[in-house]
Amino acid sequence: MEKIFYYPQLYLSTFQKNIYRILINSxxxxxxxxxxxxxxxxxxxxxxxxxxxxxxxxxxxxxKFRKEGLKNLKTEDSKNIADYxxxxxxxxxxxxxxxxxxxxxxxxxxFILLSELLDKSEIKKLLNRVNLNVxxxxxxxxxIIPEIERFENIDIKESLNNLIFKNLEPIIFxxxxxxxxxxxxxxxxxxxxxxxxxxxxxxxxxxxxxxxxTTENIKPSILFEYFKNKFIKDKIQPHSSFLDFIPRRRWxxxxxxxxxxxxxxxxxxxxxxxxxxxxLGFIIGHKKEIExxxxxxxxxxxxxxxxxxxEGSGRxxxxxxxxxxxxxxxxxxxxxxxxxxxxxxAELYAGDxxxxxxxxxxxxxxxxxxxxxxxxxxxxxxILLSPIYSPIWPLIYQYLxxxxxxIITSFTPDGFSKxxxxxxxxxxFEVIEIEELxxxxxxxxxxxxxxxxxxxYKIIISPQAITKAVILAKKFLGHKPLPESARDLIKExxxxxxxxxxxxxxxxxxxxxxxxxxxxxxxxxxxxxxxxLENLExxxxxxxxxxxxxxKEVARVLRMYRSxxxxxxxxIATFLFxxxxxxxxxxxxxxxxxxxxxxxxRIIRLDMVEFQNLEDIEKLIGSEDGKITGILTEEVLKNxxxxxxxxxxxxxxxxxxxLFLPIFDEGYIKDGIGRTVDFSNTLIICTSNALSxxxxxEIEKGKTTEMIAPIIRDKLSEVFRIELLNRFSGIIIFRAxxxxxxxxxxxxxxxDINGMLMQKFGCTIELKDGAKDKIIELGYNPIxxxxxxxxxxxxxxxxxxxxxxxxxxxxxxxxxxxxxxDKFIFEIL
Amino acid sequence: MxxxxxxxxxxxxxxKFLRFWYKDSVxxxxxxxxxxxxxxxKNFSIRLNLKNFxxxxxxxxxxxxxxxxxxxxxxxxFISLILHILNTLIFLTILIFWCxxxxxxxxxxxxx
Numbered sequence: 001m002e003k004i005f006y007y008p009q010l011y012l013s014t015f016q017k018n019i020y021r022i023l024i025n026s027x028x029x030x031x032x033x034x035x036x037x038x039x040x041x042x043x044x045x046x047x048x049x050x051x052x053x054x055x056x057x058x059x060x061x062x063x064k065f066r067k068e069g070l071k072n073l074k075t076e077d078s079k080n081i082a083d084y085x086x087x088x089x090x091x092x093x094x095x096x097x098x099x100x101x102x103x104x105x106x107x108x109x110x111f112i113l114l115s116e117l118l119d120k121s122e123i124k125k126l127l128n129r130v131n132l133n134v135x136x137x138x139x140x141x142x143x144i145i146p147e148i149e150r151f152e153n154i155d156i157k158e159s160l161n162n163l164i165f166k167n168l169e170p171i172i173f174x175x176x177x178x179x180x181x182x183x184x185x186x187x188x189x190x191x192x193x194x195x196x197x198x199x200x201x202x203x204x205x206x207x208x209x210x211x212x213x214t215t216e217n218i219k220p221s222i223l224f225e226y227f228k229n230k231f232i233k234d235k236i237q238p239h240s241s242f243l244d245f246i247p248r249r250r251w252x253x254x255x256x257x258x259x260x261x262x263x264x265x266x267x268x269x270x271x272x273x274x275x276x277x278x279x280l281g282f283i284i285g286h287k288k289e290i291e292x293x294x295x296x297x298x299x300x301x302x303x304x305x306x307x308x309x310x311e312g313s314g315r316x317x318x319x320x321x322x323x324x325x326x327x328x329x330x331x332x333x334x335x336x337x338x339x340x341x342x343x344x345x346a347e348l349y350a351g352d353x354x355x356x357x358x359x360x361x362x363x364x365x366x367x368x369x370x371x372x373x374x375x376x377x378x379x380x381x382x383i384l385l386s387p388i389y390s391p392i393w394p395l396i397y398q399y400l401x402x403x404x405x406x407i408i409t410s411f412t413p414d415g416f417s418k419x420x421x422x423x424x425x426x427x428x429f430e431v432i433e434i435e436e437l438x439x440x441x442x443x444x445x446x447x448x449x450x451x452x453x454x455x456x457y458k459i460i461i462s463p464q465a466i467t468k469a470v471i472l473a474k475k476f477l478g479h480k481p482l483p484e485s486a487r488d489l490i491k492e493x494x495x496x497x498x499x500x501x502x503x504x505x506x507x508x509x510x511x512x513x514x515x516x517x518x519x520x521x522x523x524x525x526x527x528x529x530x531x532x533l534e535n536l537e538x539x540x541x542x543x544x545x546x547x548x549x550x551x552k553e554v555a556r557v558l559r560m561y562r563s564x565x566x567x568x569x570x571x572i573a574t575f576l577f578x579x580x581x582x583x584x585x586x587x588x589x590x591x592x593x594x595x596x597x598x599x600x601x602r603i604i605r606l607d608m609v610e611f612q613n614l615e616d617i618e619k620l621i622g623s624e625d626g627k628i629t630g631i632l633t634e635e636v637l638k639n640x641x642x643x644x645x646x647x648x649x650x651x652x653x654x655x656x657x658x659l660f661l662p663i664f665d666e667g668y669i670k671d672g673i674g675r676t677v678d679f680s681n682t683l684i685i686c687t688s689n690a691l692s693x694x695x696x697x698e699i700e701k702g703k704t705t706e707m708i709a710p711i712i713r714d715k716l717s718e719v720f721r722i723e724l725l726n727r728f729s730g731i732i733i734f735r736a737x738x739x740x741x742x743x744x745x746x747x748x749x750x751x752d753i754n755g756m757l758m759q760k761f762g763c764t765i766e767l768k769d770g771a772k773d774k775i776i777e778l779g780y781n782p783i784x785x786x787x788x789x790x791x792x793x794x795x796x797x798x799x800x801x802x803x804x805x806x807x808x809x810x811x812x813x814x815x816x817x818x819x820x821x822d823k824f825i826f827e828i829l
Numbered sequence: 830m831x832x833x834x835x836x837x838x839x840x841x842x843x844x845k846f847l848r849f850w851y852k853d854s855v856x857x858x859x860x861x862x863x864x865x866x867x868x869x870x871k872n873f874s875i876r877l878n879l880k881n882f883x884x885x886x887x888x889x890x891x892x893x894x895x896x897x898x899x900x901x902x903x904x905x906x907f908i909s910l911i912l913h914i915l916n917t918l919i920f921l922t923i924l925i926f927w928c929x930x931x932x933x934x935x936x937x938x939x940x941x
């Protein structure tokens with residue numbers, strides 16, 4: 001059926017519209033006054049009766065009917081979509097027509113529509129939620145309306161009317177579609193506002209963009225406001241009806257076939273009782289897992305389930321939801337009136353193993369005898385893997401084997417792998433893997449929780465803040481699953497916002513809090529960072545001598561990443577640093593970690609010599625049974641924004657090197673127990689001493705690193721597989737150091753010492769040429785490069801210096817001059 | 830034309846009220862009746878009591894529990910029936926009262 005928008009009042013002439021507007025409200029007021037006088041003054045039947053009911057009607061009109069349309073979009077069908085528009089929306093459209101006609105310029109209709117919408121409290125709330133200043137927007141709008149040039153002059157009123165309608169028609173119809181999309185009952189002002197943003201003319205579109213009023217901003221705000229009013233009542237609390245009384249949860253079922261459980265009642269938590277009270281049972285996502293449990297329930301088997309998922313992935317939430325399903329009789333009849341009782345077995349242990357066994361036996365016996373108890377043991381691996389608690393397993397196993405008991409357990413993935421390898425749990429329990437919520441589900445869940453936080457912390461939470469928290473948590477906080485990681489971030493940000501008296505939690509606060517917590521910059525580069533990026537080569541050269549080619553290449557890749565031209569897949573960059581030992585490969589990695597990731601502690605450093613055997617693969621990514629934790633994967637899960645330094649890369653086993661193919665290519669890998677580890681925010685630097693002699697010889701022949709780069713690349717294929725070499729963002733060649741380079745490095749190191757001395761003791765140090773030459777002689781080796789330089793300075797300079805400091809021979813503002821004549825001579829000024 | 834639309838609008842105010850009173854509210858009362866029906870069923874299910882008519886009380890297999898089970902279940906079914914009847918009567922009363930309230934109020938206003 002083709003829909004139309006027919007609101008006949010819009011087709012009245014301007015004069016008639018003015019009359020209509022005045023009369024309709026006047027008549028309503030007149031009726032109310034009349035009704036009041038009937039009720040109060042005349043007091044006689046039937047006047048008092050009529051007066052009373054008219055007042056009732058208008059009380060409803062003010063508080064209820066104005067927010068409703070003539071027909072309900074969900075249940076009633078109408079050809080005329082105007083029937084679905086709320087009275088206040090229709091009234092607003094009428095006003096827009098009237099005011100546009102007064103300007104005699106239909107092109108202004110959309111601007112007037114916006115102006116009218118901005119006056120409504122419903123729209124003000126939406127804009128406030130996204131931290132936009134309504135007064136400011138209104139002011140700007142009022143400035144631009146008179147400036148809009150008229151497209152053409154219209155003299156005939158009817159034509160003007162039609163033109164206004166044509167101008168607003170797409171917006172009106174879009175508002176109707178949006179209300180349907182949102183599953184609203186009526187087309188509200190919010191829908192009209194969003195439709196205007198989507199279907200407005202180019203000038204208004206520019207205005208919206210300038211003021212950051214976008215569909216992405218407003219749509220979640222509309223839903224947030226809607227949910228705030230409705231969802232909390234309907235969904236979060238399962239008992240919303242005034243007739244729903246909360247019966248005292250009893251051990252007795254409705255047919256009196258169950259027996260009492262005094263011990264269980266004392267030590268356990270009856271989840272069904274809390275579900276009945278409406279305190280738990282709400283769930284978002286996890287459809288697959290619920291379906292698996294429901295299927296098991298339908299098979300009428302005992303409910304022996306192992307829920308395997310990371311902490312915070314929603315294992316308990318699923319059990320709580322099952323309790324809710326039982327309370328609502330939404331399970332097969334066998335499970336009607338069942339009780340899920342949560343027991344923390346570890347808490348039962350009071351030091352006596354015999355007493356512990358007896359207590360567990362009591363629990364199991366009561367559960368079997370009661371006939372309607374499902375036991376829930378959370379974190380069951382802690383029991384099975386503990387030498388103190390694990391002796392109870394044979395007892396539990398015995399009961400499970402008898403088939404008279406239902407036990408739900410929860411495990412972490414590695415906990416399950418370890419326990420399963422010991423006890424073959426997958427043959428006893430149906431294993432249900434709990435996947436973390438996807439981003440969309442996490443946003444929905446946290447939006448609803450946000451409503452609770454708003455009440456609890458008295459702060460407005462913008463939907464963008466929630467979205468930002470989820471995106472950041474998903475990208476960088478991989479060691480915790482969604483929504484837990486995002487929830488923690490939101491709570492931290494609320495704390496921060498409250499401490500600085502902010503009333504709205506915006507996405508900027510989320511970003512700032514996140515950066516503070518993790519040290520990861522998430523904002524667009526600030527001026528200081530911009531300076532670093534622009535002058536990256538110079539900054540690196542403050543620490544690294546020469547190696548122009550290497551420095552330039554690395555700087556180029558980093559600039560690309562932070563400017564937003566991010567690679568779609570794979571880590572930030574992957575470099576292979578090739579060159580002799582002691583030429584600055586590791587030093588460059590350290591410098592990058594410091595200036596870019598915020599410190600050398602951001603380096604995950606692995607010596608690949610330790611991974612020469614195929615079995616060492618487990619050391620790197622963890623074993624399948626979870627007994628061995630992967631060094632690389634675990635570190636990246638904890639610190640996803642890091643620099644990974646793989647020293648002596650060529651020395652690892654070829655199969656282990658193959659492991660890096662998917663990391664370089666896709667940016668992720670599965671660890672031993674199947675967790676996805678994301679490398680997309682890491683910078684991977686592999687160092688290699690391969691072809692050092694060749695590089696040295698060629699450089700000595702006078703060739704530059706750029707000249708030998710293609711040959712080196714070819715020759716490297718003898719050391720690494722071509723597929724691996726092709727996946728590096730850059731193969732960076734470091735040439736051997738000359739004596740001149742070493743002198744410069746010595747100067748840098750002395751400068752560092754000077755900085756430290758000035759800061760801590762207010763003094764300086766100066767090395768005479770003789771001392772400098774001796775340091776270079778002792779610290780530099782043509783084979784090992786400048787590797788010993790640091791240690792030589794520590795031994796020869798810093799060692800004696802520390803003695804002077806302890807003896808308090810150095811004063812503030814003093815100077816130490818070091819020279820060499822057969823031995824190092826220190827002169828303190 | 831203007832007066833026609835004004836008249837139509839005022840009529841709509843009253844139409845909405847009638848719709849609320851006789852459609853939305855009646856539906857609400859009926860929904861609440863269904864909910865209270867299920868609450869009674871949840872506590873004293875006739876069907877489940879009939880199904881488990883001969884099962885012993887408290888899951889204990891003894892002569893006493895078998896002996897007392899049948900009269901007990903009869904009592905439960907009886908209570909359930911009474912509650913259902915009461916529930917239905919209460920809701921019917923509310924429904925009738927609600928629908929007739931505008932008319933019943935005539936006598937109230939007549940007296941005052």
